[in-house]
Amino acid sequence: MSTDTSPVSFPSVPGSHKPDAILVVDNVTRSFGGLTAVNVAHLEIPRRRITALIGPNGAGKTTLFNLLTGFDEPDTGEWKFNGLSLGGVPAYKVARRGMVRTFQLTKALSRMTIIDNMRLGARNQRGESVWRGIIRPAWASQEQEITQKAQDLLERFNLAHMRDELAGSLSGGQRKLLEMARALMVEPEMVMLDEPMAGVNPALKQSLLQHIKVLQDEGRTVLFVEHDMDMVREISDWIIVMAQGEVIAEGTFEDVGSNPAVVDAYLGSHHDVDLGDHA
């Protein structure tokens, strides 16, 4: 997989067309009672790019993530990943198709060791079938490969020294790192990160940022939700802005920053303070 580092040049309009989009969303809506949390008419996510999804609190970003990854069901709409429809596909199958997400509220598996958290992510494990599970020789060699791969990733994410400790003992930032590393064990084509920097101390933020860039270098597509505009500027190729469930703007950081609709959406709201989580 080659990396495309050329500047992007898609039309800066909401729902703009991208050649070779990896994810195409049409008419996806979801309401809670009377509140329309998500109402996305059309959206395309460019392949092998880092796309930021921004918007004030309650804009529907997390809900959109939940819908696209099978953790919630939309009222209407359809979406395609690599040209295949994902409507009605359960969350675990979405992950197997190559679209893996993380959660705004980190889901470290607290009473499991860090290395077990990592191993869990690996695909097609022979020992995960109940019959072969009993017979250790049936999966021991694969387990060794998985452990090696997990170890390599832990080293890359500076967690290797803690591999045998319980994940519950990690700091908030380290949990974010673990969750991202664990997602990579699935070998996803597209990674969706819901506020990967939230609650992370500034020292760790820089390293997280580098990790996200490396994902792109590896040929993966990244879609991430973030409130820290410096971070967004630094790593995103493309920005999508949501407000009140709708996509209100798209473009490069400069395009979006000068867009009056975006300024309006943020006006009066403290965009750097996220109060809610409905993941």
Add this chain to the structure above:
Amino acid sequence: MNWGLILSNSFYTAISANAIAYMLVATGLNVHFGYTGLLNFGQAGFAAVGAYSLSIPISRFNWPWPCAVLLVIVSAVGLALLLGFTTLRLRADYLAIVTIAVAEIIRLSLNSVRFTWLTGGNDGLQGFTSFMEKINPFPQQGIWLWKQKIDGYRLWLLVSGWILLMVVATIVYLLMRSPWGRVLRSIREDEDAARSLGKNVFAYKMQSLMIGGVIGAIGGVWLVLDKQSSQPGDFATTFTFFSYTIIILGGVARVKGPVIGTMIFLFVIQLVDISLQQATKTTPSDPTPLLPTWLIDQNNYAQLRFMVAGFALAALVVFRPQGIFGDKREQAFDVH
């Protein structure tokens, strides 16, 4: 007080065929609750289904016993499927509600006059243990365990039961340290995380329900083989709650937990029970009991034993919250 008899009897109670039944039922529950995080409050229902799947076909229809044993497994799997398909896709608490309800429905149906022709109603069923007596290799007179007599049939149940328990515990141990067991634990920790990593959570929960259910059903079989009678009263919800007490005592999500937990639980209860029984006993030659009758007498010691045993168990849990074999580290991260 005859301490030799009290201690040998309490010890025997803790390792007897009856204890093995508790160990098996709690081991099944440990698969559900300890490893997978499934709140099954109807484990007594699995035990009942196991007990009656053995006793009904043998006493009523003269089935050969291997067929009845097969039915035990098939019905436990069937019950797991029923509970699983109705509740596993819903929120966790639904499983708790439905399991407790289904277990009670099973017990009440077994007790019902309508089905007496089949289940024997309140009196239950007897005469289904002759196959076990026939294949008993031990002499009828049995042995003495210090001051406790064990007859040949009970000795046979005890020895074969421990072998069976070891086989079951080994299978559970092998499963839980496999990647399959890792997926189960991840579901216990956070099932959405497991889903996000491509694990079919529903299928794993169902497998857990089946395996723990079959183990619970085998426990029910051992219970009624020991009593030589299967009666609905043995499968009340207290059986399930005793099983929870046992796995918490022994250490949740530990293979040894249910075994050690059962031993402590039954030993303490039996010790308190017969100590009080002896201390309140009067004989024509010795009309004054050891304990003053204004405090306790022969008519009310039975209620007191659960109180005393309860205090003893509570103290144990207070001073060792992770259970006997639990991991102190894990206790620190109580995620829920």
